[in-house]
Amino acid sequence: MLLSNLLEYMGIERNRLHMSWVSSAEATKFIDVVTEVTEAVRALGPNKYFIKDQAKVA
Amino acid sequence: MLTYIDEIRAASARLLQEGAVEMVVGFRQGSQPMMNEPCLIRRPEDVDTLVWDSHCGINLTNYLTNRKEKIAVIAKGCDARNIVTHIIENKIEREQLYILGVPCQGMVDKRQIAMRVAGEITEVGESDTEIRVQTTRGEIQTFAKAEVLQQNCTLCTHRNPVLYDALIAEAVSEQTVDRYTDVAAIEAMTIGERQQYFQDLFAPCIRCYACRNACPLCYCPTCFVDEAQPQWVGKGQDAVDVMTFHFLRAYHCAGRCTDCGACERACPVGINMRVLTKKLEKDCVNNFGWEAGLSPDVRPALDTFNLDDPDKLIK
Ligand code: SF4
Ligand code: SF4
Numbered sequence: 001m002l003l004s005n006l007l008e009y010m011g012i013e014r015n016r017l018h019m020s021w022v023s024s025a026e027a028t029k030f031i032d033v034v035t036e037v038t039e040a041v042r043a044l045g046p047n048k049y050f051i052k053d054q055a056k057v058a
Numbered sequence: 059m060l061t062y063i064d065e066i067r068a069a070s071a072r073l074l075q076e077g078a079v080e081m082v083v084g085f086r087q088g089s090q091p092m093m094n095e096p097c098l099i100r101r102p103e104d105v106d107t108l109v110w111d112s113h114c115g116i117n118l119t120n121y122l123t124n125r126k127e128k129i130a131v132i133a134k135g136c137d138a139r140n141i142v143t144h145i146i147e148n149k150i151e152r153e154q155l156y157i158l159g160v161p162c163q164g165m166v167d168k169r170q171i172a173m174r175v176a177g178e179i180t181e182v183g184e185s186d187t188e189i190r191v192q193t194t195r196g197e198i199q200t201f202a203k204a205e206v207l208q209q210n211c212t213l214c215t216h217r218n219p220v221l222y223d224a225l226i227a228e229a230v231s232e233q234t235v236d237r238y239t240d241v242a243a244i245e246a247m248t249i250g251e252r253q254q255y256f257q258d259l260f261a262p263c264i265r266c267y268a269c270r271n272a273c274p275l276c277y278c279p280t281c282f283v284d285e286a287q288p289q290w291v292g293k294g295q296d297a298v299d300v301m302t303f304h305f306l307r308a309y310h311c312a313g314r315c316t317d318c319g320a321c322e323r324a325c326p327v328g329i330n331m332r333v334l335t336k337k338l339e340k341d342c343v344n345n346f347g348w349e350a351g352l353s354p355d356v357r358p359a360l361d362t363f364n365l366d367d368p369d370k371l372i373k
Contacts, residue, residue: 001371002312002341002360009244009337010305011253020373033373049253052298 015040074102080127092168115165119274134162136318138219139351159222161230164211210319272324308334
């Protein structure tokens with residue numbers, strides 16, 4: 001929680017950081033979480049901030 | 059405050075003479091004005107090198123880490139809180155320490171003074187309320203201490219040591235201030251404004267790590283920024299690497315930072331990285347009712363679990 005607050009404070013939208021516990025027996029929960037995460041992140045669009053360009057490989 | 063030094067020297071000499079401690083950690087005159095430096099005194103006849111004035115801002119807890127001998131340490135409010143944190147984190151034993159507590163009225167910010175005078179400062183003197191500086195141009199200027207304190211000192215709410223064996227003087231009155239107006243101002247910004255704010259804040263950083271080295275919490279034998287295998291963060295001037303360093307260093311201080319101001323004081327380019335640690339401090343107070351370093355008998359916020367801890371993040 002402190003971490004996500006600090007990230008948001010520094011300018012990283014809260015919905016980009018997700019955390020959950022899913023047991024290997026909780027298939028439906030897993031689907032729900034993945035759906036929720038992808039929808040939340042898709043709504044925000046690609047992140048341009050706090051991203052380092054990959055080193056170019058020749 | 060100017061009379062503190064007599065008591066500091068007398069107590070130090072007594073402790074060394076009695077053999078109660080092997081050394082005293084205190085301050086001596088620095089090689090430049092307004093830059094007192096830490097010193098370790100081992101012989102009673104050397105106690106006269108000790109000084110105390112408004113330029114003793116460095117956090118002396120840094121000099122206690124993993125020490126094995128018996129030590130007397132001169133501790134302001136913030137030092138005492140960091141000593142408590144050191145004891146909790148097993149970096150020193152309470153029994154090894156004789157804490158000479160100094161009720162503190164704040165330390166002055168040498169940068170603010172340097173900015174307000176023309177020429178280089180050659181000499182500095184002070185009374186209880188004023189700082190007097192003389193410059194290479196022969197001018198003498200005086201400032202009210204209250205106006206040139208370090209920002210963290212103007213916001214300090216624990217000026218009296220929380221843990222000590224002897225107090226050097228009568229306790230001073232504590233201030234009641236809103237510690238977090240600067241954090242609140244950043245929280246009120248839009249996401250875009252915050253990104254810009256932090257990019258601008260860290261743009262001048264030269265990665266000298268003086269802030270980390272001055273910090274009594276940053277005692278890891280190998281800091282994550284120095285590791286090469288794996289290399290957690292790039293070592294150059296890339297803006298994202300610089301930001302990653304600051305973000306992670308701040309996070310490593312979560313629930314431990316006492317806002318002693320050592321990091322900001324040490325920075326050669328005057329970056330106020332304290333806005334990060336203060337945000338964590340504010341969240342610790344608001345969510346866990348936790349202020350670092352107040353008692354060696356209470357486990358820190360990030361070290362305990364309570365059923366009513368806020369956990370909105372975990373789904
Ligand atoms: S933070 Fe508080 S105790 Fe520390 S030097 Fe400033 S006023 Fe003194
Ligand atoms: S002391 Fe200042 S310049 Fe040096 S690493 Fe820290 S913030 Fe950067």
